[in-house]
Amino acid sequence: MEKIKLVVATHNRHKFEEIAALMPSGVELQPYWELSGEEIPETGDTLTENARQKSAYVRQHFSADCFADDTGLEVEALDGAPGVYSARYAGPGATYRDNVDKLLQAMAGVQDRRARFVTVISLWLHGREYLFEGSVEGTILESPQGEDGFGYDPVFRPQGCDRSFAQMTLEEKGRISHRARATEAMIAFLSEYLKNTHR
Numbered sequence: 464m465e466k467i468k469l470v471v472a473t474h475n476r477h478k479f480e481e482i483a484a485l486m487p488s489g490v491e492l493q494p495y496w497e498l499s500g501e502e503i504p505e506t507g508d509t510l511t512e513n514a515r516q517k518s519a520y521v522r523q524h525f526s527a528d529c530f531a532d533d534t535g536l537e538v539e540a541l542d543g544a545p546g547v548y549s550a551r552y553a554g555p556g557a558t559y560r561d562n563v564d565k566l567l568q569a570m571a572g573v574q575d576r577r578a579r580f581v582t583v584i585s586l587w588l589h590g591r592e593y594l595f596e597g598s599v600e601g602t603i604l605e606s607p608q609g610e611d612g613f614g615y616d617p618v619f620r621p622q623g624c625d626r627s628f629a630q631m632t633l634e635e636k637g638r639i640s641h642r643a644r645a646t647e648a649m650i651a652f653l654s655e656y657l658k659n660t661h662r
């Protein structure tokens with residue numbers, strides 16, 4: 464059976480690993496860094512704009528079917544911040560730790576700790592673009608918990624769970640995360656697509 468080959472338009476190895484763990488065997492993934500060391504531009508004001516910009520860049524420069532994931536953490540008490548600016552919340556070149564520290568400072572003494580992760584995926588396949596979205600609700604912890612995952616995982620506890628994302632294995636996070644939900648929506652689409660092209 465023919466395979467769908469997709470470049471994943473990301474520089475983020477954690478993200479690639481999470482996505483790869485969910486992919487069925489009919490889809491072959493190649494990380495962007497195997498193609499190029501050039502930075503993929505990401506200058507939009509929304510997750511959708513950024514996801515579209517990243518996938519369009521890889522499609523244009525490498526003529527490859529591909530997809531990009533753009534993700535943000537939206538905190539209720541901070542009016543949706545850091546949101547689309549999650550990567551540089553503590554300033555340009557901020558580390559994950561800097562961003563977490565800034566978030567915990569901003570949330571000091573705040574009672575309402577509700578937050579959500581949102582992922583938008585832009586997929587280019589055979590000359591057409593498709594968008595998928597996934598989110599997960601949760602709360603911001605008072606201090607970092609756990610060593611796994613990346614980004615804001617140590618301070619995000621998904622609803623209905625007693626642990627942070629950073630206290631979960633890749634598989635556990637992959638059953639409930641924003642990224643898993645968006646990726647599963649894309650996988651459902653790709654499975655249908657594969658079925659239809661083999662009719």
Ligand code: ITT
Binds near residue numbers: 532534536562613614
């Ligand atoms: P690419 O754009 O190269 O894919 P990135 O790390 O810049 O990688 P995003 O712009 O999508 O990815 O994500 C912005 C930030 O949001 C990221 O730097 C992390 O701090 C955070 N983030 C994204 N996904 C996350 C996740 O699953 N868990 C915790 N934090 C996450």
